[in-house]
Amino acid sequence: MTVEANMPVDGVEATVRRWRAQRPDLDVSPMSVIGWLTTASNEIERRLAAVLSEYGxxxxxxxxxxxxxxxxxxxxxxxxxxxxxxxxxxxxxxxxxxxxxxxxxxxxxxxxxxxxxxxxxxxxxxxxxxxxxxxxxxTEGKSALEALSPSETDQLCGLLRKLGTATTSEAE
The missing domain is CATH 1.10.10.10 (Winged helix-like DNA-binding domain superfamily/Winged helix DNA-binding domain)
Structure with missing residues (x-):
């Protein structure tokens, strides 16, 4: 996976670039996917936890x-x-x-x-x-996903389901 030139350098991509510079012998491509999944998951969990806390x-x-x-x-x-x-x-x-x-x-x-x-x-x-x-x-979940179109949401859900199913069956 390559980082597009116009993509802002942030925590995830900066980390990938640093690893590529320090260890060019490693394929660090999984780091972007895992990093973005973790970042998105943490942000969504934070938002949903705030909503749930309103109900104790x-x-x-x-x-x-x-x-x-x-x-x-x-x-x-x-x-x-x-x-x-x-x-x-x-x-x-x-x-x-x-x-x-x-x-x-x-x-x-x-x-x-x-x-x-x-x-x-x-x-x-x-x-x-x-x-x-x-x-x-x-309502908050919909807001958290508003950057995605309905077709992108469906596509992402399908990809995550595929990844989750493959990961679960490999672990068993």
Missing amino acids: LQSWEFDVLATLRTDGEPYEMCPGTIGGHLRVSNSAMTNRIKRLEESGLVERHFSPENRRIVIIRLTERGIEVTDRAMDSYL
Whole structure:
């Protein structure tokens, strides 16, 4: 990957140029892609975290609430199912659920079919907070992507899906 002459020198491209100068024997081309992915991800995460903080939420809390909300009524799941969706360990889910329960956003109850199974359900307050936060989250997400046309957004999504799928299957 080459840096276009009219592209401003910034942190990512400056780092790539310095590595090329210091180690011309290395193919440093992955650095631009990884650097820009990291930069974009960090900026978008910062913006979304600011939006979620207006609702008293951290991103991990919103992830759990949104997972429950998108499962439909009665907005409940087993902790292991939530963790599977979010790719989070059972022990991490236990801590997350405890904190959300203390905040009054979720409640625990036992499955009527098997009392050994704990079910996590959104409370009315949890539904309301999740819905309001989602509206703001999507508005900010759209704003964060406004530099891209709809076709560029679709193309980027396809490329990231391809990259994420290839990376995930290689790691397994």
